[in-house]
């Protein structure tokens with residue numbers, strides 16, 4: 306399996322278990338995300354969703370380049386990008402609090418997944434960034450929209466995107482992307498973070514999330530994320546993108 310789902314006392318944990326590929330997202334992992342989101346949308350016993358990666362090297366390294374490089378045309382790219390884009394929109398608009406428990410590098414689409422969560426607990430060794438620009442594309446799963454909506458100062462948000470590089474955990478906290486930076490056992494950090502929220506009835510969490518969702522609906526967030534995805538699909542066909550992906554894959558084969 307490429308992911309695991311565990312429900313412990315109402316805390317639903319989704320773990321990407323593709324350590325050998327730094328927890329890169331492929332179709333199977335996308336289907337796992339759909340499964341865990343549907344569980345939350347159809348059950349009342351889930352209080353929190355935690356997303357994390359196996360191991361300590363990576364939370365998620367974004368789209369699986371060894372699979373997705375086969376997508377050549379704008380239409381083929383849009384098929385994959387919009388599938389994950391819809392998943393991230395459903396994730397971002399869940400009525401339960403969502404926590405990205407960032408155990409290692411969160412880059413590219415991995416950074417988009419983390420940004421679509423309400424909270425980001427970042428291990429102090431983890432580096433995160435929207436590195437899509439190094440591949441000649443822009444964020445392709447809606448993460449740019451969620452970053453601009455996250456409340457981070459505009460200049461910090463835009464610089465994160467156009468830098469297209471990774472930031473240290475301390476910098477991520479300084480700019481307001483990381484909710485907390487932790488050392489040691491991620492599960493201890495998680496337990497400490499949710500301890501006070503756990504004492505509050507879930508209906509209060511749902512009500513506050515509803516307030517945010519109303520504002521996102523007014524701001525037409527879904528269609529803004531869709532336009533972001535269409536732009537990435539258009540850039541997918543570029544020579545710059547194909548050359549960058551081939552360089553990465555050839556590095557891996559050397």
Ligand SMILES: CC[C@H](C(=O)O)C(=O)SCCNC(=O)CCNC(=O)[C@H](O)C(C)(C)COP(=O)(O)OP(=O)(O)OC[C@H]1O[C@@H](n2cnc3c(N)ncnc32)[C@H](O)[C@@H]1OP(=O)(O)O
Nearest residue numbers: 325326327329366367368369370371413414444445446557
């Ligand atoms: C699909 C679009 C999507 C979007 O947002 O629209 C994107 O996510 S685009 C961005 C795609 N992701 C990347 O470009 C990141 C590539 N990976 C890295 O930068 C590094 O691997 C890193 C920083 C995540 C971890 O570095 P580390 O030195 O710890 O590991 P290695 O680089 O040696 O990689 C180990 C092993 O994993 C394979 N790998 C890593 N990331 C991916 C990936 N995204 N897709 C496929 N395979 C990946 C890498 O090739 C190595 O394999 P090996 O067979 O051992 O050589």
